[in-house]
Amino acid sequence: MDLLNQIRSAGIVGCGGAGFPTHVKLNCKAEYLLVNGAECEPLLRTDHWLMRHRAAQIVRAVGQVGEHIGASRLLIVLKETYEEEIAALRAAIQAQGSPVELFLTRNFYPAGDEQIMVCEATGRTVPPLGIPLEVGVVVSNVGTMDRIADAVEGKPFTHKEVTVTGAVERPVIVRAPLGTPLSACIEAAGGKQGGEPLRLLVGGPLMGTVYPLEKADELYVTKTTGGVILIREDSGLVHLRERSAKAILRQAKTACIQCSYCTQLCPRYLIGHPLHPHKIMRKVAYAEDPAQLLQDPEIQHAQMCCECGVCETYACPMGLAPRQVNHLLKQALAKEGIRSPKPEGPFSPREDREWRRASSRRIAARLGVGECYDIRIDELAELHPVRVTLALRQSIGAPAVPVVHAGESVSCGQVVAEAPEKGLGVRLHASVSGVISRVGEAEIVIEREAE
Ligand code: SF4
Ligand code: SF4
Known part of the structure; x- marks a missing residue:
């Protein structure tokens, strides 16, 4: 092969x-x-x-x-x-x-x-x-x-190494079978630190998604899970993420001073892309209804935003959220089927890029997770959950198509769902040996056999 x-x-x-x-x-x-x-x-x-x-x-x-x-x-x-x-x-x-x-x-x-x-x-x-x-x-x-x-070496993708850190007793890398509940990852790190109310962050502090901690039983390790992080409920990160769309747009209207720092420090602008978040903020501030702006080419440039968050966690002196404004605009553009035309090149990095890189440490501090920045993790914990829940969609594209039935015995590494015949997608393998207890529309559940 x-x-x-x-x-x-x-x-x-x-x-x-x-x-x-x-x-x-x-x-x-x-x-x-x-x-x-x-x-x-x-x-x-x-x-x-x-x-x-x-x-x-x-x-x-x-x-x-x-x-x-x-x-x-x-x-x-x-x-x-x-x-x-x-x-x-x-x-x-x-x-x-x-x-x-x-x-x-x-x-x-x-x-x-x-x-x-x-x-x-x-x-x-x-x-x-x-x-x-x-x-x-x-x-x-x-x-x-x-x-x-x-x-x-003939080994399929059945396990994932995941960082478990933040407000846990003992930060650790877990090697988890796909489909392991995130609560088991947290347990492997000694559980949550007592005291303050916490949230669950899946992914990293900048691009990850925040959930209530109780969700850890219902979320599972997938092929793209990178991190499971417990964060304080009163951290800047939670505050940033939980602003409503209405509040984000209202703040953009009332508080943007057009200093343009969000553009000057935007990594995509600095590599030469025509993305100017401060101009987008200005247009949004003056519009009665941002939905009326979608045909504006400068607004369509929001689609060039990679949502790295430098603008809102590092650049903006007013605590505004250009990234989230871009996110809202991208959603609205996608809903209307509008794609920004590709601008004509050539493109090259801007001269001042060299002096405008954002400090990772400062960003972590601003998000309220600075105390975790220097954590070094050497321990690897192997997880053996009694049950795994394998999401059929673990990649960009269409979900995998089950080829097993409830009640069937499977061994670790056996194909349980095939890639879709047409379009993008990947096949899925059993991550533990056991019995299929459910084949749902979105997942396959396997009960691990006793060892
Ligand atoms: S989130 Fe978007 S607009 Fe903001 S700095 Fe990153 S790429 Fe630029
Ligand atoms: S950095 Fe903040 S205040 Fe300055 S232009 Fe951008 S959004 Fe407005």
């Missing part, structure tokens, strides 16, 4: 968060392969752990993928502050005589955003609303490479 078919067969999706099917992404030729080890979100530690403990298999997979896409430069991109990870990868590269190189960036946010990474490592700007392949680059991540190394 060739590499692409091994990846397809193992059901791999990008582990960086978006969940794009990897066999589709790698079905191309490119000059550069960039592998993200810069762990964009400030509190996540999974990629650190993988680079320290699985450097050899990551380097091997980068070499294999690079050869498959015909890349002449194979770069693992990580921050210059990651001393142990750099040492582990360098040792693996040397031991294997590998053509893989390390590219070290400064410690800023969002160093792990794929378009920012392309700009840092190659000096090229991905066109607005475009993809890295348009400038000869494929971007993947170290977690995905780790899964590819497994796939080459």
Whole structure:
């Protein structure tokens, strides 16, 4: 079986968060392969752990993928502050005589955003609303490479390493079967710290989603779960996320002083995209109803926003939320089926970009999670839940189609749902051995067999 078919067969999706099917992404030729080890979100530690403990298999997979896409430069991109990870990868590269190189960036946010990474490592700007392949680059991540190394050995994607941190007793990396309840991940970290009311953050502090803590029993580890973080209810992060759309728009109208800091520090603006959040804020402020603005080309540029949150967590002196305004506009544009036309190039990074990078540490402090910023996690906890709930949709595209029935016995690694015949999607494997207790419209439940 060739590499692409091994990846397809193992059901791999990008582990960086978006969940794009990897066999589709790698079905191309490119000059550069960039592998993200810069762990964009400030509190996540999974990629650190993988680079320290699985450097050899990551380097091997980068070499294999690079050869498959015909890349002449194979770069693992990580921050210059990651001393142990750099040492582990360098040792693996040397031991294997590998053509893989390390590219070290400064410690800023969002160093792990794929378009920012392309700009840092190659000096090229991905066109607005475009993809890295348009400038000869494929971007993947170290977690995905780790899964590819497994796939080459015939092991499907059944488990995920997840950072569990924040207000837990003992921050830990868990290795969890897909479908493990998030409450089991929190238990593995010694449970929640007592005292203050907490919320559950799934993902990182900037791009993740906040839930009531009680939801931890109903949410499950998927192929794209990166972090399970407990945060204080009175943190800046919760305050930011829980503003209503009405309050966000009202504040934009009443308090924006048009200082333009949100634009001057916007990472997408700085790589040369025509995204000007302060102009969007101005138009929204003067409009009776923002829905009437959707034909305005400048408003449509909201679709270039990657929702990194630099504008609202770092730049804005008035505590406003340009990211959330863009998010609301993107939703409204999508509902109306409006796509901004791709602007004409060429595009290049702005000259002052070098001096306008946002500090990850300062962002974490502003979000009220600064005390977790320096947590180093070395412990790995293997989880063995009695029941797993496998979501049929674990990637961009259509959900997988079940091929098992309730009452059937399955073994770990057996295919339980196939990729859809048409369109994007990936297959799904049993993550534990046991008996199928339910095949629903959106999930398959397996009760683990007693050992
Ligand atoms: S969230 Fe703000 S800073 Fe980030 S890309 Fe969007 S407008 Fe720019
Ligand atoms: S930084 Fe804040 S106050 Fe300044 S223009 Fe942007 S939204 Fe308005």
